[in-house]
Amino acid sequence: MTGGQIEVSAAIFSNERDEILICRRGPGGNCAFLWEFPGGKREPGESFEDCLMRECREELEVEIEIGELFMRTDYDYPEYSVRLLFFKAKIRSGVLKMDVHSAMQWVPREELERHEFCPADRDVVRKLAQEKRSAR
Numbered sequence: 001m002t003g004g005q006i007e008v009s010a011a012i013f014s015n016e017r018d019e020i021l022i023c024r025r026g027p028g029g030n031c032a033f034l035w036e037f038p039g040g041k042r043e044p045g046e047s048f049e050d051c052l053m054r055e056c057r058e059e060l061e062v063e064i065e066i067g068e069l070f071m072r073t074d075y076d077y078p079e080y081s082v083r084l085l086f087f088k089a090k091i092r093s094g095v096l097k098m099d100v101h102s103a104m105q106w107v108p109r110e111e112l113e114r115h116e117f118c119p120a121d122r123d124v125v126r127k128l129a130q131e132k133r134s135a136r
């Protein structure tokens with residue numbers, strides 16, 4: 001799909017210790033085995049929020065509540081462009097499962113930048129790492 005643009009919703013979950021949930025992609029594509037925030041591609045007729053709820057069900061088996069839109073990013077990969085909306089979110093019910101990722105980890109903010117993320121995530125990772133406790 002050269003030249004196409006995909007739209008993606010992703011979730012930023014934090015736990016009671018203020019760690020952030022990151023997930024490692026599996027093989028395939030230009031982000032293989034890189035870390036990301038769970039989520040996926042918006043389907044026709046779906047809102048970004050509906051998309052995120054569906055993706056969290058499919059990938060993590062949890063029901064979520066969506067909070068603020070934390071950041072929007074456009075990024076050009078060689079094969080396609082991606083528009084990513086990152087939402088703060090809370091787990092409403094369910095126990096986290098790892099149905100599509102190769103690893104999953106709660107990471108303190110100050111350690112986020114030690115992980116190799118998808119290139120499109122650079123700005124959101126930096127913003128999360130810098131976000132002050134008082135601002136949350």
Ligand SMILES: Nc1nc2c([nH]c(=O)n2[C@H]2C[C@H](O)[C@@H](COP(=O)(O)OP(=O)(O)OP(=O)(O)O)O2)c(=O)[nH]1
Pocket residue numbers: 008009010029031035036037038039040041042055082084118119120121
């Ligand atoms: N979920 C997610 N995708 C990201 C992030 N950063 C980033 O560049 N991407 C890219 C990788 C993919 O090209 C695309 C999302 O793809 P995806 O594989 O999650 O889509 P999906 O869950 O709908 O999976 P599939 O049904 O197409 O297999 O966005 C991120 O933080 N989270």
Ligand SMILES: [Mg+2]
Pocket residue numbers: 038039040041055059
């Ligand atoms: Mg996905």
